[in-house]
Amino acid sequence: MAQVLVVDDQRSLRQTLSITLSRAGHAVDEAGSGAEAIRRVDETLYDLVITDLKMEEVDGLAVLEAVKARDADTEVLIVTAFGTIESAVQAIRRGAHDYLTKPFTPDQVLHAVDLALERRRLRTEVRSLARQIDDPNDPAEIVGEGERIRKVLEVVREWASSDSTILITGETGTGKDLLARMIRRLSPRRDRAYVVVNCATIPDNLFESELFGHMRGAFSGATRNRKGLAQEADGGTLFLDEVGELPLEVQPQLLRFLETGEVRPIGQNRSVRVDTRVVAATNRDLHGMMRQGRFREDLYYRLNVLPIELPALRERRDDLPRLAQHFLERFARRLGRPVTEVSKRAMLVLRSYDWPGNIRELENVIERGVMLCRGNELRPEHLLMPGAAPPPAEASRPPAAGAGVGDAITLAELERLHILAVLKREGGNQKRAAAVLDISKSTLWRKLKEYGIDPGQLADD
Template sequence: MKNWRFRIIFLQGDSEIMENGKILVVEDQDAMRESLMIAFRDEGYQVDVAVSGEEALQKLGSHDGYDLIVTDLKMKKIDGLEVLRLAKSLHPSTEVVLITAYGTISTAVQAIRDGAYDYVTKPFRHQEILKVAKKALEKKSLKDRVRYLEGEIRDKYKFEGIVGNSNAMLEVLKIISQVCRTESTVLVTGESGTGKELVARAVHYNSLRREGPFIVINCGALPENLQESELFGHMKGAFTGAIKDKVGLFLQAQRGTILLDEIGETSPSTQVKLLRFLQDGEIRPVGGNKAIYVDARIIASTNENLEKAVESGKFRKDLFYRINVIRIHLPPLKDRREDIPLLVDYFLEKILEKLKKGKRVFSEESMRSFINYDWPGNIRELQNIIERAVTLSKNEIINAEELPLPIEEVAALARNPIEEKKRKSFIVTTLAEQEKNAIVEALNKYGGNQTKVAQMLGISTTTLWRKIKKYRIRPQHEISDKTDR
């Protein structure tokens, strides 16, 4: 008996699915129901029972969901088919195994077409139904895992990293949400580091093509003589070194999305082939005679002015019109400084999780430095600065002098702009007062003789008169422009 119990414990520890599987046994015969309940519990499953189809429907309606339902096919009033249909309507991922007599096998086969996992024919041994149940639970576990990963991917790329409440970014998010529902070609523009690839991913993973591949092609990183081969593939013998057929990146993107990053770097011959694809949906491998249809959406991105590239002849005008259907422009970070605190908080949380660091916060001076800095590298530079500061930090509070920004700028950047304004205002006021006092003193000294005062101060009489009016000076002596003889 002890050996038997040890075997059961071993099985429980050996399979996570067997430990966590929730099974509902639906059987109107007491002996069969009791026998199945004991068999499943002995294998480590969580077991619930229903003595009729009616009770099964009630339990399905009030329960969060079972992993597996084992139900007799023939029952009074509500049979196993009704239990199957309701289970699938309420919880589509729940697997159902039917118990059937020999005479109802045809009905059980139809039930499988309606979504049942399998059926077991009476009479059966416990090992037989346990084996079927294990496979059904493994299938459900796999489906749940796939669904979870798909959800994670969608959540991860939905609007990952596209952070901001500025008017410019709200407009970007609005366009993304609209373009996701279309198949239109998209052109994403903006300086390097502004997040163009994030926008492209957001468009793809929120479109009907989300289940298809997302292929990123850095056109600037491909030598001109290899662009066509990499993008469209080549046939064996097409050129020296082509020892076998090569499938291009376009064909790998079938039913998905292609991001042509830095499209302005494509060669003239590649531009011709891109134009043909956008017109007809066809590609032709290098050295091939047969066109291949590819169902893929194009998103292009660039950090250069394509209009100027068209004017200079570097980029084809007809191709520009084809890719410039819907344009999404990402402003540089310095033009949306109000988003910087949000971005700092977002990246700080991600980086702390990545580096397994304890709590870190940026001081007020650090945050002012972030806001006042011009960020030539945009969001990518901001993220890198935050990661470096967090990595090297030893204290919970990260001060401005710890930021890896240009040393000569840190002090100026960290100043409170309001206090700085007051300081400058004070200096200006003081100088103005000094100038006014000097003019008044000179006018009093020379009895209001404007010419002599101007000569003493080293300015013209016109300038002196303008300053007298500016400071509203009322000298003790009558102002005169006469010169002493």
């Protein structure tokens, strides 16, 4: 459903348009003059404005200009009489989507409206896709065939197609993001918007405006109309990540949206229905927080309709070999290394570790291992668990004791591991790493070459 404003000083034409569009399922407002139209676009976020070109005083071009100044994403269709096509073309140059020449049939109107709305939808979608492309994990597959993860996947396949809210819980790094994307892919909404809201990073005072939008002038700094993320997800999926971080003060706003399925941009005088599927995730114990009064009870039950708990990696060690192999192949390909398998002893090391950072930590350990490994077998000495790395304050002490996990390693290997650990801590910065190691930059450079370390690959993970 789209919000549409029809502007025409001729009542009969306005009403014909309005009826045609209402029948097609849109929410339609009417304005009998350009001035009234401008008042209206100050009060409501429209997806589309259809305006007559020739009107007394404030004409269609002025309406177009006002609409675009408030929200460049609002589409505008110009209605024009035969003979004024010249000005219609001018309107298109200034941002109108298309023009309709009078007289027109309902079918022609609906067709033009569909195209305009499609363009609007695509634009939003491109934005949400761009956000996802930034995500290096996508597209990713869910690896795992152990009992626990099989059960999770079974449930997900069943629930994905419904519109009910899903709450994913699990420690950090257990695959909550990945699972949310998979739910979307398995749902009938797979081709529609996927909008991610990270509740931990939005400042409290901006939450309402980010999620529900605002009108120009609603508060200082609001220079344009802006749709909220919840409305951008209309027809698609809204992923509320780290929902446990949501401060108590803004929880009622989210609750209201979940209860009513409606949003009201700040400064808009009425609410709009949106059709979104909500998936939420948290690594917090929401139930416990609720009992301590740190999470609203009503919100908890609204979110916890279909709960899915992702097991910690240490509780699903049967998946370790498959996951390790999966990451090994991925990074070998990406880094151009010949390594093809994990040695038996390395697997023992992986299995005996506790994985507080879960799959994300495993991914990092394997990536670093692949980088260190120059043969085709990943061995224990290539496994540098972050837990065993020296704490920052003691960085100058070699990481040997933990790193080798009981395996005797050569002095050269020890040196290489230590250089790596320091470089990593310094974010790949060779100058700082050389200073910490108390060697010259050229010595460091020589050693990097000797050990086949590429500092660029240590820069950011």
